[in-house]
Amino acid sequence: MLPSSMTSAFTATLGLFSLTLIYICYHAANDVRLTVSPQGCRMSWMSPSYLLQHEFNSSWTPLAHRYSLWLYREVGWDPNQVMGVPVLFIPGNAGSSHQVRSIASSAARQYFSSPFVISSDFTGRGIQPLDFFAVEFNEDLSAFHGPTLDSQIEYSSAAIRYILSHYPPNTRIIVMGHSMGGIVGTALLPSDDISALITMSTPHTLPPARFDARIDEIYRRNAEYLVNDPTPVVSICGGATDMMIPSESCILPDAGDVNPGSAIYRRTIFTSALEGAWTGVGHREMVWCHQVRWRVARAALELGGANSNVDMAVILDTWLNRNGRLIPPATSIDISEAATNEALPEDMNLVLKKPAGFRTYLLPIPRTLETNTTFVLFVSRGSISSIGSQHSTRLQASPYFCVGRATSPTIQQYSESLSCVPLEPSTLKLLPSPIPGKPFPVPDEGSDESDGVVLFEATVPRIPADVEDAWIGVHVNAAGEDGWVFGGFDKTQTLQSDIGVFDILAGGAKLSLQSVEQSSMRRHITFPKLLSNALLIYKLTPRSAEPTVSCAQPILPPLLVHKSHPAETHYYRLEHDKPVAIHTHASAPFIPLSRFTPSHSSELWIYSSGTGCQDVNEFILTIDWWATIGRIATRYPTILISWSSGVVALLMFHAWRESGKGSMPSVQQSLVTFICRPMPKLLVASFVVALLPLSPGYYLGTRGESFLGFLAPVLLVVATGLVCVSWWFILLLMWPLRLFTRLLPAKSRQYNDQGMSRSTVVSIIFISLLVFLFVPWQIAFIGCWLIHLHTCANSAHRKPYPGSAPSLRSTPTESLPLRERFDGHEQDTQDAETNEIAPSEELEIQDMRRPQGLATITDTLDIIQAHHENTHLLLLMTWLLPLSMPVLAVWVRTLMTAGYTAPFNGDHNVFKVAPFLVLVDCTSRRKSALLSHGKAGSYLHWGYLIVACVSFLLGSREAYRVFDVASLFIGCALVVKFSPVRFARCVAE
The missing domain is CATH 3.40.50.1820 (Alpha/Beta hydrolase fold, catalytic domain)
Incomplete structure (x- = not known):
């Protein structure tokens, strides 16, 4: 055993570490909403009135x-x-x-x-x-x-x-x-x-x-x-x-x-x-x-x-969720309606800045064009078909698929030989157009969608064998507005990277992009091995080639589109050495997977108007640890409550097992024993269990992702530290109660160690009726906690008989296993060193070896044993409080808003709180331990192990089960303690 000063240092260090980590997580979580996805919302104004429906x-x-x-x-x-x-x-x-x-x-x-x-x-x-x-x-x-x-x-x-x-x-x-x-x-x-x-x-x-x-x-x-x-x-x-x-x-x-x-x-x-x-x-x-x-x-x-x-x-x-399904039916058009027609050479993009008038521009489809080539068209501050910004200008573009010859310079011959039908898009949506030099997404007021760019994508149809020439026609209707049109054929460049999450742990991974062709308008990058989870946030830093003197600014700067789920798309403006946060909600703890939410894979698209001064040729991919900590902090607050309850259950498992040997340790001893002995093994076991492919409703809810397995040991350490902090809090609460009790005049109290008294049965029946008819059971449990807190504070200096010695001068922090010593059993060297007795106390104990002295010591040890048991139970009830306190807030809010006569539906299940009603009443009337003595104590401690297993495996997703199992076990332990025969006999008395 370690000296008490070292044991206090152990728990203090762990508790302060947990509080510090929680403080860091709190600030990281607050920063996530500002750095990862800043809000940009314009205010809304209205002139409201409300008519009550009497x-x-x-x-x-x-x-x-x-x-x-x-x-x-x-x-x-x-x-x-x-x-x-x-x-x-x-x-x-x-x-x-x-x-x-x-x-x-x-x-x-x-x-x-x-x-x-x-x-x-x-x-x-x-x-x-x-x-x-x-x-x-x-x-x-x-x-x-x-x-x-x-x-x-x-x-x-x-x-x-x-x-x-x-x-x-x-x-x-x-x-x-x-x-x-x-x-x-x-x-x-x-x-x-x-x-x-x-x-x-x-x-x-x-x-x-x-x-x-x-x-x-x-x-x-x-x-x-x-x-x-x-x-x-x-x-x-x-x-x-x-x-x-x-x-x-x-x-x-x-x-x-x-x-x-x-x-x-x-x-x-x-x-x-x-x-x-x-x-x-x-x-x-x-x-x-x-x-x-x-x-x-x-x-x-x-x-x-x-x-x-x-x-x-x-x-x-x-x-x-626009996606181009409101396209007009395919009908042929009369090309002669156009005022002017232009045939563009092959491999040239359509680039129109501030177009004016009515024109139909033709892009020839080469015979050598690859299968599944895509025609891409961008329109800024205008519309394509029915898709446009909220306040779009009169600039309109309509893509068509045309067949025929266009060799004659006259409109009459041209219109007779060319037939066009609307081109059916595969993608038709509005893209943002970030303003260079300004942040995006735009904080505060947000973006103006009138500056958006309409994206049109369509697979180029196969050219029939009997058709000599085929064209993509873009009919532009403009009136000199401040907008532009850019389009052309695109051979999508797909780059598949094998970078995984472990590859970037050592400082990041570099991804080199292929050189951009003049006609390329989009690039596709996939990461099939990269972990895609809501807990992880990556930092993607673009690198651009050094601009030359002759390079021109593109009309559409590179725009990064991250699509990890059909429901979720993020847009980023790419600038040299300015990182962007890549994150997703596709896969997350406790959320079942579907075929639309793969746990691995990430997909990026880069849209641009071709080469320019801002061309990106390299990416540096790292983990944004600060943002990742903030994301984890917002996903696992409930797990700390349930896992802390599990740690307390393990403490009680050890304490009850020791009580079967005749010595119930104090809470401080249980904490130190847990930290020094089973906790290192549990840290390893928690990591191993986190790697198992469990259902998302169990444990961490991560389905065995290896990279996320480290969360289990960290959460276990923090939960243990919070238990230490909660014990300090309990001692702080008991201190004024203990002083207040000492100031009151001493009263002789009748203790009953044989069973429940008649007054106990009457009070429990009355409270049960009150719960059944009026108040929720959670309120009764809070009352039980307050009563038991007073019992623990009062038992800290309780004397077996008035004037007898020795007495407990303060809250015991060391157990005194002297019963075996007086029964002729020897203590091991470690226990003997731990429980050294002062010389003055030795004289008193020697005098007490007479029958009367032995009885007094037995009573004293019983009181110590009862105090240690009660404080363990108080610690467990303290961590069950967060599972019931929310309903107290609901009840108070209902009484305040709906009136004190409003019925409060549900939460009148007396059986959930009945074991604690019996427990706190019996412990307040006994001078010896209630549950840790006797033959039952040799196997009751296994019930706490069951409570711990439920807390760790199920409590994260279904926290309410922790209270249910703990209440059930306390009830079973009381049934074992008070057999029906003994219960009937004490009621009859």
Whole structure:
């Protein structure tokens, strides 16, 4: 055994290390949202008014006295009465009905060009304005409490029935949900009354707080609805800037697996890929960010004119995830409509700066062109087909596939010999156009999508054998606007790199790019062996060749596009020696994999207008350790709670095993023993288990990724350090309680070591009834913790009899295994050195070897044993508190907002807290240990090992199971301690 000074140094060092690491992780997590995906959102402005729906009362739902329903009206734009398509907005955790104002205001101001004047975009299309209703949940903390979610689901369902009662039959409603409001909206499915569901920053696959089994049950039901229900669903995610939820949990299950036109439409889109936004968006900012609310409102307006789920899928895909599906049908055109036609030589790109007038430019398709060659066209500040920026100019370009001869200089002969049809794109979307010298994504106000560049990609059709000449025609309609057109044939250069995550640990890996041809407009780079996980952030540093004097600035500087998932795309401006953060949410802890989320692979595209002064010829790839630490810190807070509970369970396993030998160690001794003996072995075992290909619902949730295996030992060390810190906190709390107890007059107290007293049974029955009828069981558990804290503080200086000696002068930190010594058993040398007795105490002990003295020492040792047992139990209960405290906040919030008479559904399971009610009452009335003595003590310690296994394996994903298993074990131990015969006898007394 080590001296007590060294043992204190052990625990102090470990505790301070854990606190320091948590402090570092906290700051790293705060920096992630600023460096990895900075938010750039323009503010939204509105003139709101809210009309309370008084008629939606208790005749519709008994929850009407707790919640309310409001109708939003834009002052000066909307009439007070309903007049269009109904929309229900559902706020999230601690959200407000007033959050509807940004999207509702945008919808009104898009539909009306001026007050009560319909915009030309909607005139004659049969599209009606939107009537936005919003439910008010009084800022309930629904993320922590399943019954609260159930109440919100019930109220929202009744609200839909009430809203539709004011509209013609067969009217359907659009549902929007923010955060946990999206979970409520999903739970309303299946429903014939809901036409579409749009969620924003909603954690669909992983609850943000995993302390309630009923939340998991709601999630399981929602997963079934998302698989089987045909209602179109779109999820908009905020990305790395959203610090409230793990952004990967926002991805709908198998998002991208179903497409418009199929029976089921599911689509996830990150705001970094949302055209016109191209930025991360914070959790709360999601509802007011102008770049987001504008498109959500426009999509909802277009949905009002849809007639089927297929039409709705096309509309949602167009306005929230454009990909070129709204292309006009292929029809031939009369080329003679053009004012001038030009035939360009082979291998020349189409470059038009500030084009003017109407022209059709022809690019000949060479016979030697390779199969699957792509025609690429860029249009800045204009549009291609139906795709353009929000405030695009009159510059329009239309690509065509043409066949025939174009040798005559006259328009008449030219038009007779040339036939053209629209070219069908494979990609048609809006790209950002970063401004040189400025950061991108643009912080604060964000990018202006009017500066965006439309990208058109199409596979060049095969030229029939009987056709002599084939062309790509680009019909440009311009009026001298400040824009440009750039296009040509592209032979995609694909570079496959074998760089893996271990290759860049030694300082980074270098990737050399091939030289760029004059006609090359895109380069493709793949990393099939690179680990792609939400926990890892890479730093990609571009290197450019030294510019020559004659080089020209390209009209489209190199733009890096990182696409790791169909839902997620990130854009970066490439500049020499300016690193960019490559990150993803495709694969992440506790999230099931699908074929769209490979754990390895990363894909980069570089778009540019060819060679220039900013050409990139080399990349340096490293790990951004600071950002990676911040990302890990936001993914594993729950694991520290469950693993700390597991460490305490292991401490108790050791302590109870030692108690079977006649000596219960103190908490300080248990901590030191754990750190010095089993902990090194557990660190190795934790790393080995992390390498096993476990299901994502177990342990670290990383599916055995070798590089992430190091997280397990680090988390175990931090959890152990937090247990040490929690013990200091407990001692700090017991110190004033102990002083206060000493100041009170001494009272003789009757102890009962035989069983439970009648008053104990009566008090437990009363508290159980109180829990069953009024308060949640979590409140009773907090009361149990407070009572047991007082018991431990009081037992720290308890005397066996008034005036007897020796007494405990302070909180014991060393065990005194003297019982065996007086029974004739010898101590080993190590224990004897540890438990040295002062000379003055030896005299007292010698006097106590008489029968009366031996009895006094036995009582003293029993009190020490009981104190050590109680403090171990207090430490366990302390780490079970975080699993129950969130419900206390929910309960207090409900009482404050809904009134003290509002019923609090659920959480009245008396059996979860009953073992602790019996435990704290019995320990407060006993002077000897309750659970660590007797024959039962020889095998009860195995129960703590079971609690530890559940904490480590299941607690990370399902933290509520830790409390359930601990409560079950305490109950079983009490049943063993108090047999039914003994229980009946003590009640009869």
